[in-house]
Amino acid sequence: MRNLGYAENTIAGYVSGLNIVSKHYGKDIYQIDDLKEIEQIHRDYASRDGELKNIGGSNTTNLRGGITQWLRFRTQPQQTPTPHMSKETTEYAMSKLPLNQILFGPPGTGKTYETIRAALEILVPEAVIEYDRVLGESKSLQQRNDARENLKTRFDEECNNHRIKFVTFHQSFSYEDFVEGLRAKTDNASGQIRYEVVDGVFKQLCDLASVQVTAINEAPVSLAGRTVWKMSLGSPARSDAGIYDECIEQNCIRLGYGDVIDFTGCKTRADIQNRFEAASFVLSSTRDYSLTSVTAFVTKMKPGDIVVVSEGNSKFRAIGEITGDYFFSPHPSNDDGYAQTRPVKWLRLYAPSLPSNELLEGDFTQQTLYELSPPKLDKDKLTALLRPADAEQQAGISNGARVLIIDEINRGNISRIFGELITLIEPSKRGGASEQLAVTLPYSKTSFKVPDNVYLIGTMNTADRSLAGLDLALRRRFSFKEMPPKPELLDKVSVGDVNIGSLLRIINQRITVLLDRDHCIGHAYFMPLEQTPELALLSEIFQQKIIPLLQEYFFEDWERIRWVLNDQNKSNTTYQFIVRDESLNLGKLFGQDIKVADRPVWRLNEFAFGKLEAYQSVIKGAVTNIQPPIEAAESTGTTE
Template structure:
C-alpha cells in the first residue's frame, strides 16, 4: 500500500519527477498501472485524465512560495463601487482537501451575469469576470459552493442572497457579507445557474463525487522551499495518525478564514528532492520524520547497449560516477537521464552536446570550478593534450609584460578545450587513457579460454559462454561466480548490479590480461 507521504530523492537526472506519474497511478488506478506498465504514453495519458478532473495537482516549491500559496491567504479585490476589500482564497493544498461539492452545472467563458459581468476565465478554484468598466473580478468556487449547498439544504433561498436577508438564517456562516451583498446581482445568479434553478433540479446527490476518492498532490523540488513557513500548522496534520478519521485525529483553526480544518486520509503527498541541491541531512527534521524516503539513484542499466563509436555509455556513466562519489559523495552523481537522448541518436555530435552543454557545466557547479578535480573526474590528467576537455594553456609572462614587471609564474589559468568534444578519443580516455580508436579490441569481438569455459564477446557487445562446446544459459550467474573468484567488482557506484554486458567485459578483460 502506498504511503500517504513520500519523497523521491536522488541526484539530478535520475528520473524523480518522471517516477511521480507511476507513483500517482499506483494510488489512483493501480489496475491500469499494472496492465499498461510497459507503455509510458498510456500511463501519461491516464495521468493527464486524473489531472484534468482535479484528482492530481502539481506544484513546485521555491524560495518565494508561501503559506498563502499552499494553504490559504488574502486576495485584494474591489466591489462595484470601487472600494477595496480582501477575501480569503484557498491555496493549492486546501483546495485539494476540500470535499467535493456535488454535480453542479459548470460555468463557461463568455457567459454574462448581473449587469454585464462577463466570464473570461474558469477553473476548479476560481471564476474571473471582466466588469463593465474593464476591471477584473475573481470569485472563489469555495464560496459559491458554500452558497449553493446552503440553498440545497433549505437553509436559505436564492432570493435571500438577493435581498440580503441570508445572514439572519446563516448566523454561523464564514461568508463575507460585504462581498455577498456587494455583488447581489451577480452571485445569486451564479448560484442559481450552478444548481439549475431555485429548486436545484440539476443537483443529484446520488451521483455526486465520492468523498473518499484518492487525491494526489505532487510537490516538485520540495526541499527548495521554506518548509516550516509553507506548511505552518499543517506539518502535524499531515501525519497518518493525525488525519481526519484516525484515532488521534487533530484539527486546527485556520488563521485567515477561521475555518476548522483537518487533512483527510484520502489526500496523498508525493515530493521530489534533488540531493545535489541540498543535502538530505539539512532537510527540515519535522518533515523528514513525516515522510517515507525512496531513493532514485542513477541507473546505468537503462543505457545498456548504447554505444557511440566504440564507447559504451553505461560504462562511461559508471566510471564518471565512481570518481564523483570518491571526490564528493553519492548525492552528486550524474543521472542517466542526461544520456537518454543517445538511445535515439547514438552519435558523436549528440554525445558532444551532452558533455559540453550539460555535464561540464554541472561539474563546474559541483566542484566550485576546481578545475583540477574536474580533470580527475574526466581522467584528463592522463590523456594526450588534444583529448583533454580541460587544459592549462602555457603563457610567457615576460612576453606579456616585459622584463620590468615581476609576476608570479604560478599557472592557475584553465581553459575548455572545445575541439576535444568532437573527438571520440576524449571519451574513450575517460574509461581508459590507453584506449585508442585504432585498437578497438577492447570493445569489439574477442574471446578468452579459462579452464573448461570459453568466454566470448561479440562485436555487438553480447556476451556468450560455452562449457566444453555447449552454450551456458543464463550467462549472468556464472559471470558473477567468476567475478567473485577474481575480485572483479560487480556493482556500480550507486550500488546497482552490473548488467551482463558490462560484467562480461570486465571479466573477459581481466582473464585476457592474466593470460597475456
C-alpha cells in the same frame, strides 16, 4: 490500516468491487491461488469492453481498481498470500502506498519523471500495471515511447480533472501560497478593490478530497436549451446566513431584492419597474440592480433552467433545477426581503463547497444573480458534475483520492510554508484517523484538517541539499525512496565504440570517491542518445550539461574535474577535455617586478569534445576503486 496508504473509503470501494467480481464470476476471488486464473480475471473485468458490460449499475472504477490492486498484491513475491486470505489482509495489501513520500537522488535521475508513475499508482493503478506490462513485452524503443506517452496522457487527464496538482517550492514560496492568505481582487462590476481570503494549492486540494455529495437527485440528460444562473443565497458571514439552509430544506430559491413587493403577473422589465413605483420603492435609476435582478428572477428564469448557488466568489455549494414559475412568499423573519421565490429541485449539494474552477474559468462576481455562459462557464465540467451518481456517492462517500506533487521540496522554507499543518500531514493525525487533529486557520478562522486521501509526493535533489540537512520535522513525516543513477539503462546505447552505460558508470565511481554519491550524474542527461546515438549529440550533452554540472560540484577545481574525466592519464593532450592555457604569459600580464605564483590555469579543449577517442579514454584504464592523489587535498594544481 488506512494510515498505511489508501484512504479508508478507497479501500472499502476496492473490497466492494472485488466482492461484486467474485459474485459475478461465481467463485471467491480471495481463495483463488492460480495466478494465471487471476490474470485472466483481470483481463476480463479490468478492460472497458470485458465482463464489466454485463454488470449493470456498478461502480466500474472500484471494480477495475479492486481487481488490479489484488493482482498486483498477489504477484509481489514479498507478500505472497496464503490460501483463504482474509479481507483484512486484502485491505492491508491495498493500503501499502505511503501518504507522504519523497523521491530523492542526484540530478538527472528521473525524479520528476517518476512522479507521473507514482501519482497514477495511487489514482489509476491499472494504468501503471498496463504500462509495466508493455515495457516488459516491448521489443523496440518506439513501443516504450508509446507506452510512456499513453501514461503521460492519462496523467494529464487526472490533472485536468483536478485530481493531481503540481507545485515547485522555492525561497519565495510561502504559507499564503500553500494554505491560505489575503489577496487583493478587483470586482468586475464595480471596479473596486477588495481583499479576500484565498485558498492556497494545498488547501484547495484538501477541500476537493473532503467534498462529499450530501444530496443527489436525477439530473437533466442534456443542458441544451437551458440557461445556467449563478445565485447567492445569503452569506455565512452576514445575518442572512440561514437563508441557504432554509432554501435547501424547502426546495426553493429566494431573492433578497424586491422588498416585500408582489411581482406576480409581471412579464417585462417595464412591468417590474411599475410595481416598484406603485409600492413607492425609490430606484436610483433605470439601471438599478434591484430592478435588474428582480427582472431576471421573475421574467427571464424559466422551469428547466439550472441554478448554481455560490459561497463567496471562489466556491459553490449547490446545483439545482428550476421546477416552476415565480411566486410571492414573504419570509417569516425578514421584513424587507427574500419574498421573491421559485421552486427548485436540488440536484447536487456539496459539503464543504467546491472551488469555482470545478465549474468556471475564474471566480464568480459579487452580483447576486446573473447568467453564466461560455467561455466563463465550462459546460463540460457542469455536465460531468451532473452525471448519474454511483452507489458509493449516494452513500456519501468522498469523491476520491488527490495527489499533490511538490518538486524541489527541499528548496522551500518548510516551517514557513507548512506552518501548523506540518503536524496534520502525519498519517495518524489525518482526518478519520484515530488521533485526528484539526486547527483553526489564521486568515479564514475556519476549522481545517487534512483528509486521509490526500497524498504528497515530493522530489529532492541531493546535490542541492543532502538528506542530513533536511528539515527534521519533514523527515519524520515522509517516507523516502532513493532514485539513484541507472547506467544499466544505457548499457545498450553506444556512440561509435563508446558504451554510454560504461561511460556514466565510471564517471560516477570517480565522483563518489572524490566527492560523495549525492553528487553523481543521472542517466537522464544521456537518454536522448537512445534515440539519436550520434557524436554531435554526445558532445552537446558534455559541453552543455556535464561540464557545467562538474564545475558546480567541484567549485571550478579544474584538476579534480580532469580526474573525473581521466584527462591526467591521456598521453595525447588532443583528447583531454581540460588542458593548460599556455597562452598566458605572466611576465607580460603583470610585469617582471610583480611576483605571481605560477599555478596552472585551465581551459576547455573544444576540439576534444568532437573526438570519440576523448570519450574512449575516459573509460580506458579505469579502476573502480579509484583513490584520489595526495595532491587532491592540497590543491597544488599538479597531477601524478
